[in-house]
Amino acid sequence: MPMPAGVKLRSVTDVTRAVKARLEENFVDFWVAGEVTNFKLHPPSGHMYFTLKDAGSILPCIFKAGFNKRMPFQPHDGMHVNCFGGLIVFEQRGIYQLEVQEFEPKGIGAAELALQQLKSKLEAKGYFDPDRRRPFPVFPKFVALVTSSSGAAVRDMIESLLQRWPLTGIVVKDCRVQGPTAAPEIAESLRMLCRLSRTGKLKLCAIVLGRGGGPTADLSAFNEEIVADAIFASTVPVISAVGHESDVTIADRVADFRALTPTAAIVALTQRSRDDVEAELDDLRNRMRDAMLSRIQYSRQSVKQLAERPGLRRPLDRYRAAGQKIDDRRERLQRAGEQLLARGNDKLIAAASQLEALSPLNILVRGYSLTQRGDGALLRSAAEVAVGEIIETRLAEGSILSRVLGPSSTPTDPNDGQ
Amino acid sequence: MMASESPPLKFEVALTELDRVLRELEDGTTTLEDALARYERGIALVKQCYEQLRSAEVRIRELTGIGDDGKPILQGFEHTAAVEKPTRRATST
Numbered sequence: 240m241p242m243p244a245g246v247k248l249r250s251v252t253d254v255t256r257a258v259k260a261r262l263e264e265n266f267v268d269f270w271v272a273g274e275v276t277n278f279k280l281h282p283p284s285g286h287m288y289f290t291l292k293d294a295g296s297i298l299p300c301i302f303k304a305g306f307n308k309r310m311p312f313q314p315h316d317g318m319h320v321n322c323f324g325g326l327i328v329f330e331q332r333g334i335y336q337l338e339v340q341e342f343e344p345k346g347i348g349a350a351e352l353a354l355q356q357l358k359s360k361l362e363a364k365g366y367f368d369p370d371r372r373r374p375f376p377v378f379p380k381f382v383a384l385v386t387s388s389s390g391a392a393v394r395d396m397i398e399s400l401l402q403r404w405p406l407t408g409i410v411v412k413d414c415r416v417q418g419p420t421a422a423p424e425i426a427e428s429l430r431m432l433c434r435l436s437r438t439g440k441l442k443l444c445a446i447v448l449g450r451g452g453g454p455t456a457d458l459s460a461f462n463e464e465i466v467a468d469a470i471f472a473s474t475v476p477v478i479s480a481v482g483h484e485s486d487v488t489i490a491d492r493v494a495d496f497r498a499l500t501p502t503a504a505i506v507a508l509t510q511r512s513r514d515d516v517e518a519e520l521d522d523l524r525n526r527m528r529d530a531m532l533s534r535i536q537y538s539r540q541s542v543k544q545l546a547e548r549p550g551l552r553r554p555l556d557r558y559r560a561a562g563q564k565i566d567d568r569r570e571r572l573q574r575a576g577e578q579l580l581a582r583g584n585d586k587l588i589a590a591a592s593q594l595e596a597l598s599p600l601n602i603l604v605r606g607y608s609l610t611q612r613g614d615g616a617l618l619r620s621a622a623e624v625a626v627g628e629i630i631e632t633r634l635a636e637g638s639i640l641s642r643v644l645g646p647s648s649t650p651t652d653p654n655d656g657q
Numbered sequence: 658m659m660a661s662e663s664p665p666l667k668f669e670v671a672l673t674e675l676d677r678v679l680r681e682l683e684d685g686t687t688t689l690e691d692a693l694a695r696y697e698r699g700i701a702l703v704k705q706c707y708e709q710l711r712s713a714e715v716r717i718r719e720l721t722g723i724g725d726d727g728k729p730i731l732q733g734f735e736h737t738a739a740v741e742k743p744t745r746r747a748t749s750t
Contacts, residue, residue, distance in 0.1 A: 378668045388719060388734070397717060397736040405713035406668065411734050412720045432720070435729050441720075513710055516672075523675050524703045530682035531696040538689045 252330070259328035262335055266326035271337065272345070273298065275318045287314065291322065291337065301327075302339040310342055311353035319345040354462055358489060361464070366471050372495045373476040376444050379508050381408040383441070383475075385428045386449040388413035392482065392501040396449055399505035403512040410441060416450040421460035426469035433474045445508055446473065448490060449480040449501040461488035470494055480504035609633045621646045668709065671702050678702070 273291030280287050285304030290297050300322065302314075314320070323341035328334070344352045361367065382400070386392045388411055400407050412432060414424035425448065435441040448470070450461070460466060461481050470477050470493040479494035480501040491497040498504035511519075610618045610632045624630060624643050632639045678699040682692060719734035 376669075383720070394736050401715055405715060406709060408716040408718075409734075410718050410720050410729075410731065411736075431723060435720075435723065438727055440728050516668075516706070517710065519672075520675075520703050520706055523679055524700065527679050527682055527696055527699045527703075530679065530685070531692060534682065534685055534689065534692045537685065 251333075255328065255330050255333055258335075259330060262326045262328055268323070268325055270321055270323050271298065272319070272321050275314055275320055276316055278314055278316050289314065289316075291320075298337055299334065300324075300337045300339050302342060306340050307342070311349060312344070312356050314342060321345060350459075354489075357462070357464055357467075358492075361467055361489065361493070364471075366467055366489075367492045375476055375478075375496075375508055375510075377510055379404060379407045379444050381410070381441065381443050382508065383410045383412055383432045383443050383446045384449060385412045385414060385425060385432070385446055386501070387416050390416070390451050392449040392451040392480070395451075396447060396480075396501045396505050399502045400509070403505060403509040405513060407509070410443075415460075417457040417460060422463035422466050425460060426465045429466075429469040429473055429477070433472070436475050443475045445478060446475050447478045447480055447498075447501070447504045447508065448494065449504060450482050451501070458483055458486055458488050461490035463489070466490050467493050478504045478508060606635075668706065671706050675699055675702050675706075 271291065273293050276290045276292055276297075278287065278289040285308070287302040287307050288300070289302070290299050292298070321341075321343045322337060322339045323343075324337050324339040326335050327338045329336060343349055347355075365371070384393055384396050386396070393411060397409060397411075400409060410432075412428045414428045415421040416425070429446065429448070432441065432443060432446055436443040448461075450458075458481060461479070467489045470479075470490055476495040477493075478496045478498055479488070479491045480498040480503065481488050481491060482500050484499050487497070496504075496507055498507050610630055612618060612624060613629055613631075616623075618624060618630065626643050626645050628643050630641055630643060632641065678695050681687060681695055682699070685692075687695065717734045717736065718731040720729050720731055722730045724730050
């Protein structure tokens with residue numbers, strides 16, 4: 240359709256401005272629900288940009304630094320949120336955006352979400368690693384109590400320490416445990432104590448971070464990152480005693496030990512109480528005395544036995560007995576010598592007759608003879624000699640030299656021998 | 658006991674030594690003279706431990722800051738203990 244003549248032409252700027260005026264007037268201060276996509280933080284300005292979407296449409300959003308600074312958590316894509324604000328039109332680019340003033344995660348409070356995010360962040364940094372936890376000395380020499388110096392917690396802890404292990408030196412570091420300044424005060428107190436401990440000005444063996452019981456909302460200082468950082472960096476083992484059974488705070492999880500109450504913290508710190516140690520000392524003393532008494536008893540017994548020995552009782556007896564012993568020995572020696580000689584003679588005779596019985600010459604007496612070749616080898620077969628060879632036959636008495644004329648028979652069958 | 662003249666040992670050190678003395682006494686392998694010396698040492702240690710516990714002077718201070726010399730600024734601290742030390746409660750600053 241061609242443009243009719245005489246029509247009033249509007250400029251782009253003019254149109255945009257009209258739209259801007261309409262939109263910005265009619266879309267102020269409203270809540271809108273959607274899912275966050277394309278989230279971007281623009282670092283120099285601190286502004287956040289994202290798009291809210293639902294099943295049917297999208298809405299570009301700007302969350303300026305002045306507003307988002309108050310937000311305790313970090314938005315991310317996929318988060319379902321309610322946003323409060325008004326529409327603005329960005330003239331140069333001809334687009335409209337929601338200028339966000341409030342940003343709330345759906346289904347979960349903002350503070351709760353912030354806490355969750357901080358927990359996962361610290362977890363990833365290893366703050367909750369159980370391997371980090373350090374042991375305390377068995378007998379604490381010097382302990383710092385970081386808590387309100389006017390609360391019940393400090394009194395409970397001191398009384399418990401005096402009762403359980405009065406040798407402990409105590410230094411109290413007063414700080415607020417609730418309210419907006421609590422977290423920085425706690426963190427600064429921890430850092431100050433660590434600095435003094437590191438330089439040897441206060442030789443601390445533990446720091447107890449304590450607080451009396453109370454409603455959950457008051458625990459917030461113990462859930463702040465600045466406190467977590469100070470505990471994590473502490474060169475002295477830290478016991479947290481936040482005094483709330485059902486809620487485990489971040490401070491509880493970073494600390495080397497979590498006690499449910501301030502008094503429980505002291506009990507954990509003084510593993511062996513004064514009563515235990517006194518009972519142990521009593522026992523040690525009794526056992527030492529018993530051991531010593533039985534040692535003395537034993538020595539007395541030994542002396543008595545020694546005194547009763549004949550040699551000590553009648554010295555002359557000893558000499559007489561010794562003389563008798565010598566006589567006795569001499570006699571026995573003599574007897575033994577004779578026996579040995581007699582036994583030796585018998586043995587000799589027996590050996591000689593045994594030798595004789597074994598001699599081959601004995602066999603010859605019974606009419607057998609031995610025939611040897613010239614080289615001395617005994618003949619066992621007619622085949623072992625050649626015709627004409629000289630052989631010697633030994634009889635019981637004397638021997639005969641013969642020349643072989645020939646075999647009279649040759650062995651053919653081994654069974655047929657002789 | 659002569660041994661108590663030496664500076665008091667740290668508690669855990671004293672206890673460790675006591676355990677050793679007792680073991681040696683119960684072993685009964687030493688001479689009587691040695692055993693007596695050990696026993697004497699053990700009793701001195703027990704006494705020392707008791708004395709430390711009994712004479713423990715409560716040291717409670719409040720840290721208010723760090724001085725320019727890097728040393729802690731400490732002051733007396735009165736916890737409102739009504740149980741054990743009624744005399745200490747009376748003083749206040």
